[in-house]
Amino acid sequence: MRDTDRLIESIVRDLVPARRIPALRLAVVGVLGVGFVAAALWIGLRGARPDLAGPGGNWSANLIGLGLVAVGGLLAAMASSVPGRHTATRVGLALAAVGVALCAGAWGWVAAGGAPAHPRWDGLLSCTGAATLLAIPVGVVATLWIAWTAPRWPLASAAFASAGSVALGVSAIHATCPSDDPLHVLLWHALAPFSGGALLWLALVSLRRLAVRRFG
Amino acid sequence: MTVKDRTSSPAELQWSAWMAAAQDGDASVYDRLLREILPMIRALVRRRLGASAAVEDVVQNVLLSVHRGRQTYRPERPFLPWLRAIARNAVTDAMRVERRRAEREVAIESLDAVLVASPPEPRGEELPAELVEAISELPDTQRAAVDLLYVQRIPAAEAALRLGISPGALRVRMHRALRTLRSHLEQAKRKP
Numbered sequence: 339m340r341d342t343d344r345l346i347e348s349i350v351r352d353l354v355p356a357r358r359i360p361a362l363r364l365a366v367v368g369v370l371g372v373g374f375v376a377a378a379l380w381i382g383l384r385g386a387r388p389d390l391a392g393p394g395g396n397w398s399a400n401l402i403g404l405g406l407v408a409v410g411g412l413l414a415a416m417a418s419s420v421p422g423r424h425t426a427t428r429v430g431l432a433l434a435a436v437g438v439a440l441c442a443g444a445w446g447w448v449a450a451g452g453a454p455a456h457p458r459w460d461g462l463l464s465c466t467g468a469a470t471l472l473a474i475p476v477g478v479v480a481t482l483w484i485a486w487t488a489p490r491w492p493l494a495s496a497a498f499a500s501a502g503s504v505a506l507g508v509s510a511i512h513a514t515c516p517s518d519d520p521l522h523v524l525l526w527h528a529l530a531p532f533s534g535g536a537l538l539w540l541a542l543v544s545l546r547r548l549a550v551r552r553f554g
Numbered sequence: 555m556t557v558k559d560r561t562s563s564p565a566e567l568q569w570s571a572w573m574a575a576a577q578d579g580d581a582s583v584y585d586r587l588l589r590e591i592l593p594m595i596r597a598l599v600r601r602r603l604g605a606s607a608a609v610e611d612v613v614q615n616v617l618l619s620v621h622r623g624r625q626t627y628r629p630e631r632p633f634l635p636w637l638r639a640i641a642r643n644a645v646t647d648a649m650r651v652e653r654r655r656a657e658r659e660v661a662i663e664s665l666d667a668v669l670v671a672s673p674p675e676p677r678g679e680e681l682p683a684e685l686v687e688a689i690s691e692l693p694d695t696q697r698a699a700v701d702l703l704y705v706q707r708i709p710a711a712e713a714a715l716r717l718g719i720s721p722g723a724l725r726v727r728m729h730r731a732l733r734t735l736r737s738h739l740e741q742a743k744r745k746p
Binding site for chain 1: 576577578579581584585588589592610613614617618619621622623624625626627628629630631635636638639640643709711712715716
């Protein structure tokens with residue numbers, strides 16, 4: 339007990355003002371805003387699909403699914419870093435799970451009609467690669483949040499942030515990519531949050547460590 | 555009237571205001587807050603750990619986590635769920651560390667026991683020469699951990715605070731330092 343008293347004295351003696359984190363809602367909107375700006379720039383640069391209004395149910399289901407993974411993943415990443423925000427974390431994870439189910443359902447629907455057997459590898463760079471690059475600004479901002487806050491499981495929070503950021507990036511790719519090949523959409527669009535997300539995760543984890551070391 | 559105002563007790567509202575003041579750097583209010591929440595933290599930890607000897611260590615870790623994560627509290631939100639989440643995490647961490655220690659760290663534990671069981675040596679120069687030499691060869695970060703915990707005998711939570719790292723990071727640092735020390739001492743013993 340005397341040690342605890344001594345600890346309190348040390349803590350209080352070294353107290354410096356702490357910059358309070360913004361409200362979670364605002365922070366999530368801000369991070370998503372960065373992603374939407376990056377996505378809008380990409381779509382403006384590459385040009386949207388001419389049939390953007392409705393190329394088909396499968397295409398739309400994938401877009402909605404990826405959007406849900408993006409919003410849900412980023413919400414889960416940011417909420418899981420703030421003590422006591424379990425409900426928001428669960429909502430984020432549930433949204434992301436619905437998104438994954440939608441993408442899987444869209445694939446199953448197309449595959450039932452006979453999907454092509456040979457994937458074209460060029461989509462790895464032009465879609466998954468580009469989505470991962472597009473995800474970098476969002477991923478970096480989300481990681482700075484994770485470094486600033488007090489995540490219970492930093493690696494898991496970084497994983498949610500990576501998957502969410504890449505899902506946001508690949509949503510923009512999905513709106514510009516002319517391919518309707520179901521296997522292309524599955525491999526290089528729907529699975530990008532996992533494949534590109536894994537790559538981005540490695541970078542974000544290092545960035546978080548660096549930020550924690552630098553800013554405490 | 556906000557949701558927080560409707561659901562929080564007067565004490566909780568008071569703590570919330572104090573935490574906001576502490577975030578702005580008011581040390582006297584912060585001291586009062588930490589001392590007022592201490593019995594609650596202790597009860598919460600005891601409920602999970604029982605009458606374990608580790609209770610006070612975990613309580614200190616909770617205080618340290620509250621301090622390190624104080625920027626994450628938002629005054630418009632209830633204070634207790636935030637505090638309870640931090641306490642729960644610290645207790646879970648403590649239980650995990652204890653389980654891992656029991657499973658894997660038998661060898662290190664035995665050295666730990668030797669170091670702790672040796673006569674209390676408050677000053678570095680009074681330690682056995684070979685141990686002082688082995689400590690001096692440690693990397694700076696590990697040496698600082700050994701110095702605070704074993705030479706100056708400062709409680710783990712306070713040592714973590716002084717080094718600016720989490721208690722978990724201090725444990726890892728100490729684990730590595732003890733492993734290095736053990737191999738140094740074993741090598742020294744083998745020398746003629």
